[in-house]
Amino acid sequence: MPAPKNVFGRSLLIASAVALSTALTAPVALAAPKPSTSPSAAPPAKMSTVGGARLGRPGTQVNLASGVPVLPKDVTARSWIVADAESGEVLAAHNAHWRLAPASTLKMLFADTLLPKWPKTTEHTVQPSDLAGIGAGSSMVGIKEDETYTVHDLWLGVFLRSGNDAVHVLSAMNGGVKNTVAEMNEHAEELQALDTHVVSPDGYDAPEQVSSAYDLTLFARSGLQKKDFREYCSTVRAKFPGETKKNKKGKEVRETFEIQNTNRLLAGDSDVPVYQGIAGVKNGNTTNAGATFTGVAERNGKVLLVTVMNPQKDESNEVYKETARLFDWGFRAAGKVRPVGELVPPKSAAQASARPGPTASSGEAGGAADQVGKPGSDAVVSAAAGGGTDGVGVALGIVGGVLVLLAGGAFLVNRRWPLPDLVRRRPRP
Secondary structure (H helix, E strand, O other), X not given: OOOOOOOOOHHHHHHHHHHHHHHHHOOXXXXXXXXXXXXXXXXXXXXOOXXXXXXXOOOEEOOOOOOOOOOOOOOOEEEEEEXXXXXXXXXXXXOOOOOEOOHHHHHHHHHHHHHHHOOOOOEEEOOHHHHOOOOOOOOOOOOOOOOEEEHHHHHHHHHHHOOHHHHHHHHXXXXXXXXXXXXXXXXXXXXXXXXXXXXXXXXXXXXXXXXXXXXXXXXXXXXXXXXXXXXXHHOOEEEEEEEEEEOOOOOEEEEEEEEEOXXXXXXXXXOEOOOOOEEEEEEEEEOOOEEEEEEEEEEOOEEEEEXXXXXXXXXXXXXXXXXXXXXXXXXXXXXXXXXXXXXXXXXXXXXXXXXXXXXXXXOOOOOOOOOOOOOOOEEOOEOOOOOOOEOOOEEOOEEOOEEEEOOOOOEEEXXXXXXXXXXOOOOOO
16 A cells, blocks of 8 residues: 655745744744643633644634535534544644643553553562552552562553553653653653643643643654554453462462453444444543543544544543544545644654755654655554454554655655554454
8 A cells, every 4th residue: 555645846845844943943832831720611812833823723623625524513522633644634623732631641642652661571560659649539450569560561551441550650660750751741842742741641630731632643643653552552452460369279379350441432332333443542531631532543544543632512422422523524534625734743853854865764753663664665564462462453554654855855754554453353342
């Protein structure tokens, strides 16, 4: 499946390079105002313009024209975005840069920051201090003190059960919560996610902890370029280690219990069917944030990202229902609608592209390189997860990630990655 080809005029390339250079050197305050402890009921009149001027405007931004389907009317979220995951084009958005409480969708940034740090087989024995400071009412996977877990176990707990206990254990392994928060904020800045301010690594409500639909989509796009991230966020169910106990014979045994992904578009629910082509990513829900969700889905060779923050309609699973409606619209509109903005590349990729060069280079923008092929080449991989997981099958045929340096100093990021073939060959649970 060849990567889409984009042709730009030299004048457009030069203009893009100038605009990109200006965005990278502008003070952060211009792109992201100071976090608010009490967000207003209405979006600010002016928001960040990272990714395009229209994304900084309040209200819905879409270029409706002949042949473009009308947006669904029953979307009540305070903020949302529909983007092409590979080209980075934002097809439509609503208050994309409104800084709101993110809830557990912030765990995407946590994972993208920490996943490369340890092999899956690394073991850690949990100390009481590892579980200190977990917020009341937090979602938990059931980690016990003095028990030993692999890093693979812990990541399953983060992605499937949104376990704040798993986040705190991994943070302890990473030098503590304070160090982890600092690294997450640093990585957010590298990704140009300038609406984000991390206070708690698990997304638990905290004063001045904010992100935006735009930034959450950047986190998902960066994370999905990591093979482990793709496998974990697409896993429907897995076995998790329980507590060590003595059986009737006095022998110590440690049984496992099943955990299931809380992403209802992936696992399904009584009022939400599994969404065709869904492959992750992460959901969240707290008092301040309401329900939040970022999802990725593939259909007919097109990969879309949708982020929805805080639907105002009080119905069961509303965040998933509104996400599904926006996915449906996006797949119908793709190739017909003119974008209103773009998902920007990480700073390092943008700065590297500003240096003129006669040759193209390949790599992974915003993540560890994996499955990188030559420009225009096809690669088919197997994405089987171990540890008794279910929901990761044969990966889709893909084209390796490419950074193309173009004349005039600008660049185009064409990113394709293998998404697990989750639901089209699996009946609804």
